[in-house]
Amino acid sequence: MPRELWKGNEAIAEASVRAGLEAYFGYPITPQTEILEYLSRRMPELGRAFVQAESELGAINMVYGAACAGVRVMSTSSSPGVSLMMEGLSYIAGTEIPAVLVNVMRGGPGLGNIAPAQADYNQAVHGGGHGDYKSIVLAPASVQETIDLMVLSFDLAEKYRSICMVILDGSLGQMMEPAQMPEMRTIQRANWDWATDGRMGTRERRVLSSIYLDPIQEEKMNLRLISRWRTIQKNEVRYKEYFLDDAEFVIIGFGTAGRVALSAVRTARQQGIKVGLLRPITVSPFPFEVIDQLAGRVSGFLVTEMNSGQMLEDVRLAVKGRAPIEFYGRMGGVVPLPDEILREIHRIAAGHLSVDSDPRNEWYERMVGLR
């Protein structure tokens, strides 16, 4: 396949089609609407299912139905729309069936705006819907990586009968980059032993539900979810590291925040500062282990996000107080510039590290000019 210029949102759509997407259900919302528009043309031309739903509630429950039928299915939305889908996501998790959901995140809370943000990290990684469940969450940082992770998302969802979310900020959805599409995969409908696709003269009836009226059975189901998650944690952690071998300081950032930080890291390296970057690709399961190892040998961390420090909490869990952590975030749809991160690197290299204080408080006070 040649490299072509792809807009992030359209790349998500085409990569999913090539990965064998059989059904798409969505609702318009900026900055992800191009996915819906692209698939409204592409899916029917391939004889596959496309419905513009009446709401995100409708869309996620159509996904739920098609997922029960055992086909590759996805929906896409942006922050406020994904909030509406949380009911359906909890049911899908409780029914233990595969589904893919893309969140092209925008500034919030509330209606917010349509500028790029990463403020739905906690919703995606630490819950969202009611009940105890976890989703696999992938965070790409380029159009090419978005394409690759879309293909992976369907495989992971099916392998673990799990929700797989792909979260990216609006800038990745909207920008064009050269990228290579995978080959077209022919639709191979797996003969799942759980799908409710009609008995068709071959088997006993099947029921898919998220009901376990007996608390003991419900607890067993929850234990099964944990057991599955432990396997996912063991097998599926993915991250990218840059200049970590001799790094004295490590920046941790996902998606666009990680990519912007890489520019700053490269400049700092030219200036002789031994700084590296760890960019989680699976923000769930989170790369605790590699951060745990780094915490034993580096002088400090800088967490950078396009939110008020949501992933910061996971980094703190991994570091367990063994090294100082600094935080730098921009919110509300503001994308940090490489120079801002570079300034933070210079500050840290000069020895300004939060040792006893809360890195979020320190950052806040710097942001509003209290220090």
Add this chain to the structure above:
Amino acid sequence: MSTTPANNLVYERPEGFTDSPTHYCPGCTHGVAHRLIAEVLEEMDLIDRTIGVAPVGCSVFAYNYFDTDFVEAPHGRAPAMATGIKRVLPDRIVFTYQGDGDLASIGMGEIVHAAARGENLTVIFINNANYGMTGGQMAPTTLPGMKTTSSPSGRDVETQGYPIRMAEMLSTLDGVGYCVRRSLHDPKNIRLAKKAIRLAFETQARGLGFSLVELLSTCPTNWGMTPVESLKFVEQHMAPAFPLGDYKVAAGISQVKI
């Protein structure tokens, strides 16, 4: 006690049913509605390729009783789930079974748009004028003046609004192929209800669009009536407020003889 010879058999469990006793209250008409669906699926030889969608409400456990594949939807979302299934398995028969709180309140958006899109689905809609499973609260279909646990002085239309007539409302949509209201309060009406359920599934089998049968039903437990009193209540109070009749029958289905 004598055993009945097989050639005198007048009643048996339809093939569309599992061998499971239902959880419904004595005198409730859910069991009747279930049986009519099971009989129709058996008569049309559809059991093997039918997928049911259960709601949230008293019929949340409908999936225990039908010998077909079944899924259990979030409250009100059965038509959306059914849409997802039918769009990827167009040669299967997909039906939802929903109560009035599920369909006419929290699921109003899903049912209207499934009908408007002309989704080739069948909806069996149980109207018993209250939320049964949660203990008899006011529903969108509760009659004016009717006492429920959340309208203890009787539904006051000034503050609590008016009942919604779903069959009439949905019949205005072009995507609808078959939309009728029947009642389960006596044998004659039960026979008419079965015929309507058959025609609704015939509508789907012929690809003629969305089909819905609204069934006026009893809730003796929450109405605080005996089963016989509640059947009379349906006849005397519900049928006048929710007139029985054919609200839309597509040309292709009005010719079908069963």
